Amino acid sequence: MRGLRSDAGCGDDAHPHRIWGVCAAVGYAVAAELARRSPRPWGRRGAVAALLGSVVAPLALMVTVGAGQSEVHVVERAGSLLLDSGSPYLPHPADVDDYNPYLPGMALFGIPHALFGGTPLADARVWFCAAFLACMVVSAMRSGRNGLWRDWASGGGLARGTSGRALAHGISGSTAGATSSVNAVLPFAAFPAVALPLAVGGVDLPVIGLMCLGLALAGRGGSGTSVGLAMGAAAALKWTAWPLLPVGLVLLAVTAGWRAAVRAGVVAVLVAAPAVVPVALANPHAFVEHVVLFPLGEGGVRSPATSPLPGCLLASYVPGGSVLAMAALAAAAVGVAVSLAVRPPRTVVAAADRLAIGSGLAMCLIPATRFGYLVYPLVLAVWFRRTELVMAVRRVGRLVRGGRKVKGGPRVGQERRVDARLVEEERLVGVGCG
Secondary structure, three states: OOOOOOOOOOOOOOHHHHHHHHHHHHHHHHHHHHHHHOOOOOOHHHHHHHHHHHHHHHHHHHHHHOOOOHHHHHHHHHHHHHHHHOOOOOOOOOOHHHOOOOOHHHHHHHHHHHHHOOOHHHOHHHHHHHHHHHHHHHHHOOOOOOOHHHHHHOOOHHHHOOOHHHHHHHHHHHHHHHHHHHHHHHHHHOOHHHHHHHHHOOOHHHHHHHHHHHHHHHHOOOOOHHHHHHHHHHHOOOHHHOOHHHHHHHHHHHHHOHHHHHHHHHHHHHHHHHHHHHHHHHOHHHHHHHHHHOOOOOOOOOOOOEOOOHHHHHHHHOOOHHHHHHHHHHHHHHHHHHHHHHOOOOOHHHHHHHHHHHHHHHHHHOOOEOHHHHHHHHHHHHHOOHHHHHHHHHHHHHHHOOOOOOOOOHHHHHHHHHHHHHHHHHHHHOOOOO
16 A cells, blocks of 8 residues: 555655655765765664664654655554454445555554554554564574573573673673674665665565564574464564465474474464454454455455556456466465475575565565565565675675775775674574575
8 A cells, every 4th residue: 555644734645755765865875975985885884874864864754744654544543443443444444545454463553553642652653663673683683602592591591500701701792692683784774675664654564574583583493482473473464474484384394393393383373363363253344355355456445556567467457367366376375385395495595585486476466466565575585695795795895996905904804804704603503504
């Protein structure tokens, strides 16, 4: 869905995007200048400047003036409806903005607005951003480096005889790991394809954040409980997260065994089902109309998601095209399922690639689709390769400088040592191996 909130007071659908474009252009220009002046081709100051200009400033401005995509208003209204009636869906939608094509869990992001009104911190976009960034930071953390968290999670902690030096080392390592995770998320959040929906109110980013978190946890192994919690939370928000379940469970079966995968599947169902099933049973007609028919372009009002991708083109210009598009979507799903059985992914990167392919095919083949959905395969394909991409940027930066030594010369050697350390970290963690 696209457009403005009903209280935006603006006359055209592109207004929030224009606000974002002006703020982001300034932020990216400042970041480019900082990068030009820096001896390193990829510095934290530039990332912070880009994030301030592309996310923080436009988000604050749009929350203040009430501009944003219509998804924001839909989710906030869903939160109010959920508190008032127990269902986030209007029983008789008459206009495109009356439709809520998301699963009931998404209404939780609208509850702060329902409780506290129009205060800035109650805006649904603030919670979209918080959920996405929190999930990405946690997914970037590397568990098992010093063993402290592993001991604590298993019930040991200090009772197992951890020495003061080991404890201090563990706390220092944990702090450094958290800082490293935040540093990884900053430039990623400032990337235009991510920054734009963060600022204007895209509901897909919290879903994507939970999907990345679920994959990262599955790649670390474990009992499967945390994986199930992440996957179940994502599945309760939007149907676009459902392909995560088979991919994540297969990856967890490879890393931790089928018992952990079964436990994760059960936990995911126990998390998602209570959020979805009672609402669906309370008013089956409204649930099907909002969540099934409208996203497929078969509702009482035509969905505005009409980007010229294959599924939409088939539905619009070929007789029986909607059926053909759904058949192609089912065939793609079967193909991905067969690939999981024949060649299960053994690393997080491989699983993310498989999920990106499946999501990309789904976004292209559903009859009511839009280009914005391609943020799913984009984030999945890029996020788990972030270290390699940063190193590639550094190498390109050194090539652009023509091999010149920077202020005394040791910087190049230092960069090489940093690259070597990053490669070693990725080897130890098992992330970044295809």
